[in-house]
Amino acid sequence: MRHESDKQPGRFGPPGDAPRVIDQGSVWIMVAAPTLWAIHFVASYVLAATWCAKAGPALSEPRWIIVAMGVVCIALIVWLGMMAVRRYGGVFVIFEEITESSERGRDKFIGHVSLLLCVLSVMAIIFTTLPGFMFSTC
16 A cells, blocks of 8 residues: 555455445445436437438337336336335435434435435436327427
8 A cells, every 4th residue: 555545444355345336335326317317318319310310200119119118217216216215214205304424324315315316217217208209200
């Protein structure tokens, strides 16, 4: 170690002992749901754009592909939301005040934020699929 700041945090040993990607105390669960929405958003618009450019003006077939992708993403986000509730004690209370300065307080905050991001991401996926049902042509 060259510097004192190069040390691993106290509860971790060698690099192999680091926590899993979505594990207790990990913040990756907070970015997973918005990432799924972003992937769905880009894939939907790329599919619609290439379909309109190559196949023609009718949007009947890609509409159902986009809906299927949305259902898969929503199912994954629901799974993430259940994980936020189980592992982190997340609750769907908007004006909850989390003032504990402990590991349990931090976990509760991660669960709360993750659950709210899951709800927001599901709503965003629903709004991403709506234009396909409102417009029948490109």
